[in-house]
Amino acid sequence: MKVSAIELDSARKVYGHGASAMVALSDVDLSIGPGRFVSLIGPSGCGKSTLLRLVAGLETADGGSVRVHGVTPDQACAAKLIGFVPQTPALLPWRSVLGNVTLPQRINTAAARRRERIGDLGERGAGKAPPDMLELLRRAGLGEVVHRLPAQLSGGMQQRTAIVRAFGLQPDVMLMDEPFSALDEFTRETLQDQLLDLWDELKTTVLFITHSVQEAVRLSDTVVVMAPRPGRIVDVIDIDLPRPRNQRLFEQSSFHEYEDLIRDRLHRAWRSADAA
Ligand SMILES: Nc1ncnc2c1ncn2[C@@H]1O[C@H](COP(=O)(O)OP(=O)(O)OP(=O)(O)O)[C@@H](O)[C@H]1O
Helix, strand or coil, rough: CCCCCCEEEEEEEEEEEEHHHHHEEEEEEEECCCCCCEEEECCCCCHHHHHHHHCCCCCCCCEEEEEECCCCCCHHHHHHHHHHCCCCCCCCCCHHHHHHHHHEEECCCHHHHHHHHCCCCCCHCCCCCCCCHHHHHHHHCCCCCCCCCCHCCHHHHHHHHHHHHHHHHHHHHEECCCCCCCCCCHHHHHHHHHHHHHHHHHCCEEEEEEECCCHHHHHHHHEEECCCCEEEEEEEEEECCCCCHHHHHHHHHHHHHHHHHHHHHHHHHHHHHHHH
């Protein structure tokens, strides 16, 4: 049996104690197969970031279990299976674009050994050759700025650099917390194109948080809708649209039908939050 890339079984997270306890996640079950692109969407406070942080090993579940390729998040991090792209790019200000993306690429041998011990990594396998970072930067539209410092880049270019850096490590699981939310619509759509290209080539499993219904439908194989109080999954919707999903997708009625369906489920999630 193939092991899921990400598996949550009755995962529970509570912040605080006693009367002030807040159930951020209540009995969350989620299974994501290797290579899938899955988005989390839902009202503010429904536990999207908490779920991502549990998978990243930045928080520990208070109940249930969380597994990444069959091992704990801590073990997965030690074997460098997990990449993380936050909302705002954390680049080293004194290193060039090229310096920033090549620095973490030197995976140490201990991590490589730990990877090899983790049995089922799908067809991607262990001991992969590192990608050509200059080529990845060029493909992300950064070929002209590889020697610039982060302060000399636009916000979109900085985020692109952070994404190339994260993919350059060839993690098996990429966690992305609203990576495009601070960008204008045009830059956002361009970065979506580039993200889909990288994902398609590197076959990484992606778990992506967004507040944009359009972005979720365009990018995802599956959209997971969450509701708050307590934070939980209320819908799992497979997006059965052909790939590659370029800008022409926006002209298709089936694309807008998915948008309408997810908006409807989100409204229900909001109403259930108001009633709670
Ligand atoms: N460290 C913490 N201590 C206490 N409460 C927390 C902590 N982190 C999150 N929470 C609470 O847990 C709930 C879920 O928060 P979380 O950030 O996961 O939601 P979210 O869906 O990502 O929200 P948003 O869309 O606004 O980013 C919220 O009520 C939040 O206030």
